Amino acid sequence: MKCIVGLGNPGKKYAKTRHNIGFMILDELVKQNHWSLEQTKFRGIYTTEHVNGEKILLLKPQTFMNLSGESLVQFMNFFDLEADDILVVYDDLDLPPGKIRLRKKGGHGGHNGIRNIIDHLGTKEFNRLRVGVGRPDGPVSVVDYVLGTFTKQEQAPVADSIDAAVKACEAWMTQPFNEVMNDFNAT
Template sequence: MKCIVGLGNPGKKYEKTRHNIGFMVMDELARQNHWSISQMKFRGLYTTEHVNGEKVLLLKPQTYMNLSGESLRAFMDYFDIDDEDILVVFDDLDLPPGKIRLRKKGGHGGHNGIRNIIDQLGTKEFKRLRMGIGRPEAPVTVVDYVLGDFPKSEAGAVSDSIEQAVKACEAWIEKSFDEVMNEFNAK
């Protein structure tokens, strides 16, 4: 079983914001595979799919970013998902737009959605796919920055990173996470 979780905020207001790049990856993954993330339960939108005998669960928590772990915890409990079978896709200020980075574990790095997941799961031992969004320049605050839309000048890099993230998610369904990290972190 593989569970891929994209983080973001629900609603039209946040749809194209930097903080929602996790949702963007999930939507593109679903679109390319003709899946529909439309079932609502566990305070999230989800779907259950099967790929070459592997059960694949996709989740977009609808709790707003800072409470993402509450939706994921309920989802994991219901489907009996182990920590090692989770991949969380989220925005990262420390990577430039267009860059992705996969990690097996780590801290929250100031990301409140990841902080809540760590609190709810009681562990830092879950896989992550970090999506670069860059850092704001003064006087823009981090909150305003992550809740702002990507500028047109970054559209190509963001689109490329979403495509790479989709490929990485698809690769993880078929391969070990170490293989996926070796392939995609090298780019």
């Protein structure tokens, strides 16, 4: 069993913001595979699918970004998931738009959603798919930046990163994480 968790904030107000790239990627994954993401429980929206005999769970916590771990730990407890069974997809300020990076473990890097997940899981060792949103130019605060929408210049690279992230998620459904990490981090 594998679980892909896309991080973001619920509501139309946040739908197209940089902080919601995890939600955008799960939405695109669902769309491309003709799945439906509409079950609600565990303070989230989720679905259960099967790919090549592997049970695949998709989760979008609805707790707001900074409390993502609350939804995820409830979900993991119900489905009896281990930290190694999950892949958390989220925005990363340290990568430029259009870039993705996979990691097996690490700190929170200032990301409050990841900080909350680490706190709730009690470990830094879980699979991550970091999706670049870049850093703000000028006097814009980080909060305003991540809660802002992508610029016209960012839209093409962001579309590329969403496509690459969906492919990485699909690859992880059938391959070991280390293989997926090696394949996708090489680009």
